Amino acid sequence: MSLPHALLTALIERPGSGLELAGRFNKSIGYFWPATHQQIYRELAKLERDGLIQSQAEAEARGRKRTYHVLPEGRQELRRWIEQEDAPPPLRDALLVRLRAEAAVGSMSLDRALRRRRSDHQSRLTNYLSIEERDFGDGPQDKSAALQHLILQTGIRHEATWIEILTQALDILHREQ
Amino acid sequence: MSLPHALLTALIERPGSGLELAGRFNKSIGYFWPATHQQIYRELAKLERDGLIQSQAEAEARGRKRTYHVLPEGRQELRRWIEQEDAPPPLRDALLVRLRAEAAVGSMSLDRALRRRRSDHQSRLTNYLSIEERDFGDGPQDKSAALQHLILQTGIRHEATWIEILTQALDILHREQ
DNA sequence: AGAAACATGTAATAGGTTACATGATTTC
């Protein structure tokens, strides 16, 4: 249920069309709330039906660009939603199921999957660190920038934790006995 | 797509019925792959149709207990699945969307949600630490126990990271200016 | 004019969540 609110946030940061949003998502909000363009178009249409955003298009036709912006009602709805409480989402990581399965059957075949995952996390970490350098490298931050930095740091810590975990897992699997 | 394999793992650890599994899930695999009893019954039926597990019941009737165990084909399927590689799942945490939205609109109303989340993570952490004390407190571990311990440590680090993040977020929101 | 890129969508499927329905066993 967060996608519509993620879209409202992105459109407040800057109005745009469905495909533009899909592109921006890949490099920002999508790191913690991914969405495909199909999902985005569907939700944008619904948000407009609900009167939270509005679109302008040069002409009403299929392949024509349609730019959305947030209405006051949308901003209001976002403010309302921000203060909702919800429980922490579960990890839901298949790799943990695999580790548990390995502990149960001892197949000894996890090695490749673990290395692959570790290198995935390593490249994500590198990417996040270079974004941090670029966007938050110098100077003091206002509240808004500090929050965005914190979100990025969440990703950084997440990747770093996984790298450690996977290294430990490989150690365990390679131990004698 | 991990639920069937999580169930195979649980049934290898110990055969059981649908509701028993649902109960066990809440205290073990469910920490990183939650499932309701409805899902579990559906998947068990499918696993039996596919010839991976088999059930025994005293009588064929609706409310009668039905105990499942894993067939060799199921064990084989689990071994095959373990070595599959997959990309890290996204964080998909609504709270990060909320932080980003707060950065965009500055509603100043996140406080309660952040404290609630932090205390959720704190009680989970306490719970995990006491499980660690109880199950892995003393002595050296064989490979299987070391893996299960590592899975628990993943949860512990996850909760600890979130507590830090949320504390930082509260600091930022309470800052002057 | 043709190709590539931009742009918006539809359809089918799978997985998970929530609400509800029903039978069997145990306990008081």
Next chain:
DNA sequence: GAAATCATGTAACCTATTACATGTTTCT
């Protein structure tokens, strides 16, 4: 015998994923 608990299931819905379809603009 009634209530609580154990146990198995159905149905409706929502979200996300994947594959496909189609129109428009720009570049060469």
